[in-house]
Amino acid sequence: MAALAEPRPRHYWLYSPGAQASEWPEFSASDIMAIGWDKLDNLASYPNREAIRQALDVEESGGSMRNAVLAVWQFQNEIALGDIVYAKRGRREIVGRGEVTSGGRFEPDRASFRHVRSVKWTHTGSWEHPGDAATKTLTDITTYRDYVEKLEALVTGDVEPGPPLPATPLPSYDRAAFLNEVYLSDTGYDRLRSLLLRKKNVILAGPPGVGKTFAAKRLAYSMLGVKDPSRIQTVQFHQSYSYEDFMMGYRPTETGGFTLAEGAFYRFCEEARADDDDRPYFFIVDEINRGNISKIFGELLMLIEADKRGQELRLVYKNETFSVPANVHIIGMMNTADRSLAVLDYALRRRFGFFEMSPGFGSDGFTRWQQEAGSPTLDRLITAVVDLNRAITNDPALGQGFAIGHSYLTLPAGSDADDAWLYSVVEDELIPLLDEYWFDEPTKAEEWAGKLRSAVA
Structure with missing residues (x-):
């Protein structure tokens, strides 16, 4: 039933x-x-x-x-x-x-x-x-x-009770909650928040495993003050993603014709526009540098600029004008270790603030989690990965953008960092990554594989 x-x-x-x-x-x-x-x-x-x-x-x-x-x-x-x-x-x-x-x-x-x-x-x-x-x-x-x-x-003459609250009130979320979950420094959070408020658009750039997607959503929550998923939307760009997916375009119907369908960003902007200007909305784009930026954004490349918010342009597919509301913020994520990606579109780079996310092994939040885990094996592995990151950063063919992120060694809250799990991380995730990094230097890859294995032995 x-x-x-x-x-x-x-x-x-x-x-x-x-x-x-x-x-x-x-x-x-x-x-x-x-x-x-x-x-x-x-x-x-x-x-x-x-x-x-x-x-x-x-x-x-x-x-x-x-x-x-x-x-x-x-x-x-x-x-x-x-x-x-x-x-x-x-x-x-x-x-x-x-x-x-x-x-x-x-x-x-x-x-x-x-x-x-x-x-x-x-x-x-x-x-x-x-x-x-x-x-x-x-x-x-x-x-x-x-x-x-x-x-x-x-x-x-009477004050009726306001509209009933949801059965479960939205949990509050603030700066302290962000810093407890996202391994970023206090000054790093303040700078990131200020950048997003000023530019309206930011890109979180960093190597794999630094928690870019995790941080993006929680940055939005911290600025909303509550965990309100209704004011956040996430999409992922890819090589086939287009303006028609993002804004609007004609789609086939069951009868063999075509109908004009609104895209994800158009609908999101209209929802934000219908709300109070003081209530922020956050549109999150994963893998933002994988898409053809000019093809996807079209005329929006001008409209998303902070000082162009509210200005209207006529849309390609509709006989109407469109603007990006001032209460819409865009957070993109970019993996700096993906060799297959071309240099980021300069037109997009000028319209976004860039925030570099690095492995957070030295942050207060990660240090606290490491101490609570109480695992000697985890401690040894973290030391080995920190040394490995130093070698990756100093390698002219790689650099800081290829470092190993802390997410590889971070378990969800309430889980135990047991030795079997750590061994699997080393064998099934980190060593294959090193083989890819140093595919032309197998001796170096094997040397660091041995150090990681020794840490979890």
Whole structure:
């Protein structure tokens, strides 16, 4: 038997019943809310936002188009029974409050405003809105708890409890939590955080095993203040990754035609744009130097610059303009030991801050973990790897970018660093890596293989 879905928390919406509430007398008397865009058919017939966009007036563009598409989609698909709607006139007046009592329906016989829902308007009147209200036709204000409470107190005289929190509150995460998990120095964290805030885009570069992917997500958590995966998205670039995957492009349909599909970064930016500008979002790109940067980013190479945030350019595939919101941050990861990769695209290099991640064997966090592990074999192996890294760094054919990262010798919390595990790390991971590094110097590879084996013998 399938498990029942968790009930959706109540949402709160700000709504304009026509320009300057022109339709409010009818809507309030008839216990309905409705939206225009009357050239659209039954909204239930549109499978996604792209289908709505294509059906709207092609002369609409930029922010007006995005707002129109979002309002239509939310009216039909995201408002739910029991949600609370605040009707407004302009930006300074609330004229009503009601509870949604039906799904969306199409009433083609109406002269206008044919897309309708039933609403039990519990309060009608005139209340001065606190500050300036959003100008859009429909806005989900659920996440703005203080704002919702102000409206509830203003109109009803009571403060209803805000939208219920998730069953398990998001765990907090801060600088101290980051330094406890990521083996980076205090000053290193402060510099990395400052760089990301200033440039909006950073690349974590380093050899294998320094925890670049692990650090990227936890850097985002530390800047969010909580472990909130809903504001983080991760993709991985590869040689076949394209602009169509990243931003948008035409995809084949089951009927043999093609439809314009939004890519991962486009959708992420629209989610961030719909949220509060003060709430940061983080887009993480693994193996960022494996993709064809100019092909993937296209016109975004300009828009992602810190001082170009908010500026709009017309998209290749859509008759609309697009900008990268200021609250979107990009974190890329680059493996400096991959011989197969060409020099990083200079256009990308200029737009990103680079942070070099090195093996963290000497960091306070790793030293503390090593002491807690209490393994003489682990201690010997760490000493051998530190010496090995010195030899790799001093090798003109290799260098620091090929050092052995601390992640090779780091177990998940709660695990034991037993000798069998350490032996496997040496035989199955480190020695094959050395054979690759010194493929033209087998004697040197064998010498260091012997030192590592002696450490775990």
